[in-house]
Amino acid sequence: MKKLFFSGWKSLILSLAASAVLSFPVSAASIHGEITNVGSQTITGWAWNKEDTNDVQTVEVHILQAGNPEPVKYLKTEADDFSQELEDEIRDGWHKFSVSIDWSQLEGNDFKVRAYAVKGDKYYTLGETISYSKGSGSSASSAKSTAASSNASAQDTAPSSTQAQSTAAASDTSGLTSLGIFTTSGYCGCQQCSKGQGLTYSGAVPQPNHTISADLTLLPLGTRVQIGGVVYTVEDTGSGIKGNSIDIYYTDHNAAHAHGLQQQEVFLVQ
Ligand SMILES: [Zn+2]
Incomplete structure (x- = not known):
């Protein structure tokens, strides 16, 4: 049906060339991270390049709704905040990210939250997709992690969610x-x-x-x-x-x- 799978080889090659200047490529295996909490006001997580801890990760958080393949909201930030938990786990705490979210601006109640480290045209998925409901809060902190274990603290839990409610049926x-x-x-x-x-x-x-x-x-x-x-x-x-x-x-x-x-x-x- 088709030949090209992106916006055209030319732009791909151009952006790869541009990325090469910025010490590209990075192997997917070296990028680690996850969403640690989806709260009523903020989404937090961490991302780092284990082969270059000075490489600050640009993180995109995508908010999705069932039945719509296109995210209803994109949030962008840098993973350069300090986290004591990360410091304890990987001896380098400066890879935390945090973005503000105003759920009331979004229609509907049930969302999926994904985070990516972005390098040029490449998106590296950070951990698992997290479910969030306006009523009941986040489905859970990520169940597992790759570099640091997922005992990063879950601050900013939604007010009503004393017990994490698992709604991750589709991503099970x-x-x-x-x-x-x-x-x-x-x-x-x-x-x-x-x-x-x-x-x-x-x-x-x-x-x-x-x-x-x-x-x-x-x-x-x-x-x-x-x-x-x-x-x-x-x-x-x-x-x-x-x-x-x-x-x-x-x-x-x-x-x-x-x-x-x-x-x-x-x-x-x-
Ligand atoms: Zn098209």
Whole structure:
């Protein structure tokens, strides 16, 4: 259906060249972090590059709602605050981030919160997606972490949530087989992404939150996988999609572009 999986090789190459000046590339494995708390007024977490502790991480927090692949809010900050817990865990406390959030400005009640360390065009997922409900607060602090254990303190808990309420049904990956970390990107049916072809390789009409394009030698047509709490079906492929790459279909080009390139764990749904 399509050749390019991003906003065009030219801009990709240009931005990679620009990033190279800023001591790029960084291996995904060296970026660590997670959301430690989603509260009624602030979202906190940490992010660091274990290969270069002077490398301050730019963090984007995305607020999502069910049924809408495009975040309803983007929050950006630097992970350069001090945290005693981090100091105790990794001997370097200056990697905490904190962003203010006014939930009352957002319509609806139930949200998913994701955080990424952003380097050029690359998005490194920080820990797990956290659920937040206006009524009951955060689903939980992240269950596990990679560098520091997740006993970072949970200050700023929502007033009504004395007990964490788990609403993470969709992002529950227990019992699923991990296929490993894939580079995910976004595309739509436009001329630029797909040469304007309306149908997928399989012949199905592409649908958001459903259709993905994959390397069919790895993931045959019809394979169902879970990425970021959403179950997708392989219905498409493209010449640029090889190996551990997945292109996620969006209705809107801006939303596809906003996906950027992310390193995400992919789970097989049987
Ligand atoms: Zn497009």
